[in-house]
Amino acid sequence: MTRPALFEIRDLKARVPEAEILHGLSLTIGPGEVHAIMGPNGSGKSTLAHVLTGREDYEIVGGSVRFAGADLLAMNVEERARAGVFLSFQYPIEIPGVATAYFLRAALNAVRKSKGLPEIDAMDFLTLAKEKAKLVQMDQRFLSRALNEGFSGGEKKRNEIFQMAVLEPRFAILDETDSGLDVDALRAVSNGVNALRSPERSFLVITHYHRLLEHIRPDFVHVLMKGRIVKSGGPELALELDRRGYQWVEEELAGTAGASR
Amino acid sequence: MSNPTPSPETSSAEALVAEHAEYKYGFVTEIEQETLPPGLDEGTIRHISAMKREPSWLTEWRLAAYRRWLEMETPVWPKVSYPPIDYQASSYYSAPKKKGEGPKSLDEVDPELLKTFEKLGIPLHERAALAGIAVDAVFDSVSVATTFKEKLASMGVLFCSFSEAVQNHPELVRRYLGSVVPVSDNYYAALNSAVFTDGSFVYVPKGVRCPMELSTYFRINAQNTGQFERTLIIADEGAYVSYLEGCTAPKRDENQLHAAVVELIALDRAQIKYSTVQNWYPGDKDGKGGIYNFVTKRGKCAGVDSRISWTQVETGSSITWKYPSCILLGDGSVGEFYSVALTNHRQQADTGTKMIHLGRNTRSTIISKGISAGHGQNTYRGLVQIQPGAKGARNYSQCDSLLIGDLCGAHTFPYLEVKTDDAQVEHEASTSKIGEDQIHYCRQRGLSEEDAVNLIVNGFCKQVFKELPMEFAVEAQKLLAVSLEGSVG
Numbered sequence A: 001m002t003r004p005a006l007f008e009i010r011d012l013k014a015r016v017p018e019a020e021i022l023h024g025l026s027l028t029i030g031p032g033e034v035h036a037i038m039g040p041n042g043s044g045k046s047t048l049a050h051v052l053t054g055r056e057d058y059e060i061v062g063g064s065v066r067f068a069g070a071d072l073l074a075m076n077v078e079e080r081a082r083a084g085v086f087l088s089f090q091y092p093i094e095i096p097g098v099a100t101a102y103f104l105r106a107a108l109n110a111v112r113k114s115k116g117l118p119e120i121d122a123m124d125f126l127t128l129a130k131e132k133a134k135l136v137q138m139d140q141r142f143l144s145r146a147l148n149e150g151f152s153g154g155e156k157k158r159n160e161i162f163q164m165a166v167l168e169p170r171f172a173i174l175d176e177t178d179s180g181l182d183v184d185a186l187r188a189v190s191n192g193v194n195a196l197r198s199p200e201r202s203f204l205v206i207t208h209y210h211r212l213l214e215h216i217r218p219d220f221v222h223v224l225m226k227g228r229i230v231k232s233g234g235p236e237l238a239l240e241l242d243r244r245g246y247q248w249v250e251e252e253l254a255g256t257a258g259a260s261r
Numbered sequence B: 001m002s003n004p005t006p007s008p009e010t011s012s013a014e015a016l017v018a019e020h021a022e023y024k025y026g027f028v029t030e031i032e033q034e035t036l037p038p039g040l041d042e043g044t045i046r047h048i049s050a051m052k053r054e055p056s057w058l059t060e061w062r063l064a065a066y067r068r069w070l071e072m073e074t075p076v077w078p079k080v081s082y083p084p085i086d087y088q089a090s091s092y093y094s095a096p097k098k099k100g101e102g103p104k105s106l107d108e109v110d111p112e113l114l115k116t117f118e119k120l121g122i123p124l125h126e127r128a129a130l131a132g133i134a135v136d137a138v139f140d141s142v143s144v145a146t147t148f149k150e151k152l153a154s155m156g157v158l159f160c161s162f163s164e165a166v167q168n169h170p171e172l173v174r175r176y177l178g179s180v181v182p183v184s185d186n187y188y189a190a191l192n193s194a195v196f197t198d199g200s201f202v203y204v205p206k207g208v209r210c211p212m213e214l215s216t217y218f219r220i221n222a223q224n225t226g227q228f229e230r231t232l233i234i235a236d237e238g239a240y241v242s243y244l245e246g247c248t249a250p251k252r253d254e255n256q257l258h259a260a261v262v263e264l265i266a267l268d269r270a271q272i273k274y275s276t277v278q279n280w281y282p283g284d285k286d287g288k289g290g291i292y293n294f295v296t297k298r299g300k301c302a303g304v305d306s307r308i309s310w311t312q313v314e315t316g317s318s319i320t321w322k323y324p325s326c327i328l329l330g331d332g333s334v335g336e337f338y339s340v341a342l343t344n345h346r347q348q349a350d351t352g353t354k355m356i357h358l359g360r361n362t363r364s365t366i367i368s369k370g371i372s373a374g375h376g377q378n379t380y381r382g383l384v385q386i387q388p389g390a391k392g393a394r395n396y397s398q399c400d401s402l403l404i405g406d407l408c409g410a411h412t413f414p415y416l417e418v419k420t421d422d423a424q425v426e427h428e429a430s431t432s433k434i435g436e437d438q439i440h441y442c443r444q445r446g447l448s449e450e451d452a453v454n455l456i457v458n459g460f461c462k463q464v465f466k467e468l469p470m471e472f473a474v475e476a477q478k479l480l481a482v483s484l485e486g487s488v489g
């Protein structure tokens, strides 16, 4: 506990006009750590990812988030991205007519510019991009195709991890990146993530399945239910959730709630 | 002395920078001009014709056009609105004062004019000139210089100002002038035919592939003056030419009329590629000032297997009214129209094309991308007409509109007239709002909102930009970014 936390979420409450979704969520992530979040559909996992990356559809009604010592909630979407927060989207967006390489170079240069680094030129970028594409076993031809346009579900997810590999964020959130992937794609995505693991870089991996966590060994596993983290443990918790579902967690919770009354 | 706008006492440094970024061509050149007093009658026309030492047939042609114009009425069908224009209030001729006989070579051109064009990114000295592009520079009512003329002439390519063509190649001018756009075609074409002052003339002889891009740069400078240019391009059998056109004007609070006519003629197997990057002053953000761009552009594919392509990027002008069209007369001829039209703030555009299929197995393609932001109103209006003789004709049209914000409008009026039984006609159209999801995705990767919008808009225009010559495609992208400034956030 000597190293300061990279991410510190305290009692975070967020809502959309219709309802509150996160009801006081707390989570601390140290540098180099991989945290997995599991939980039933609709429990607020994607909402957490969106709130952390600054999506404007959500209103923060309480709590705080510190990232590398800074007040994350005070930054806008692109400032957070430039500071090193990356989201692998559950549903990646298509941008017709914009080549993947062109898009990503623009993004990388925006990040570099914010750090006072010179722009990377098209040739150097291509060398870098090809190397990273190899890492996630993505065909180089995707670089010149319009971003995600006509990509299959699996190709889109691979492209997300490819972008992560190029941008080298300090903190990456993977929102169900493994959903809908075949075995090979899952391995490629996992390899990409594992190659980026470092003592400085942390991950928040949202998933329904233990199989991803066999490839990416998490340090911690949390259960998110109804807008709160209700249980935390080690990798063995993931296996148990995969086998037994979430019902028992709920029952356990009801039990302790009853007992404490 | 040139005098960059705006005046410093009214704006902070920041606003100054912002204004410059908004429309950086808004400066005025201080130069002694010879300007006819405002007003239009037969005397004005005779005067213009006399100043240009035109043959009498041309004077008569102008006068006939004028008489025809007097009987015509302003078209009311375009989806644009503006107060009635007082044609007696503006001047019909303004030119930099000539010293003596007028320049014979670039060294004799007024340095102030050279400086003006240099500032616009169009160096006229051939040493500094854009590689591979010959330029005819038109300043208000006259052409001030044409580059690479000799080099082109050695291949038989005639490239000069329209006025020069009247003097040196009267037989070609007489044969083709008005052969594609008749004098009585429409109100503004008739007006142009009566009072046109200068423009460019191109003739590419049989079998010659023009070795460089030809281009005309139009600059409006004088106040209270209309610009009426006339362009005539003839590609003889088997010839090829790519022609570019650019334009800018100073920022002024009054509206100025620009009513041009462009005629293209492609003979057997000839090809003409005509590209426009239109950046006339669009007016300020409240719609004050700006150019009325009322233009008639038409090409005739007169010969078999000939081809005419129009590519336009329309970002300027307060009102744009133009329909670059193709008459597909020759069997197997091909007409193409690729368009990006952007309206921001209070700009209005009513633009599109007409593809008139007359010959057998003629083909046409229409790709139109309309972008509306601010209070901009953007209309696509297009006609595809397949005449009885046009067996085997085919057309493909695609019209996409992109809306940025809630206050702008996009309208699509495709007209289709098919008079054969075997035509293949396809039309696709879409209207979408720029995606919040797309913008958010870009921002999550580190791009600013403005850069995200530019990126998405550029992607939207990709099909058209790829038709532009390389340098112009880059210019067009930048221009779009500037024109979109202030449309988000």
Ligand SMILES: Nc1ncnc2c1ncn2[C@@H]1O[C@H](COP(=O)(O)OP(=O)(O)O)[C@@H](O)[C@H]1O
Pocket (backbone or CB within 6 Å): A016, A018, A021, A039, A040, A041, A042, A043, A044, A045, A046, A047, A048, A057
């Ligand atoms: N933008 C939104 N507008 C309205 N409701 C939302 C929005 N985002 C999420 N929700 C609701 O919040 C709950 C949690 O959603 P989400 O975070 O996507 O869950 P998960 O990712 O865990 O499946 C769901 O009931 C969902 O319908």
Ligand SMILES: [Mg+2]
Pocket (backbone or CB within 6 Å): A045, A046, A047, A090, A175, A176
């Ligand atoms: Mg989700």
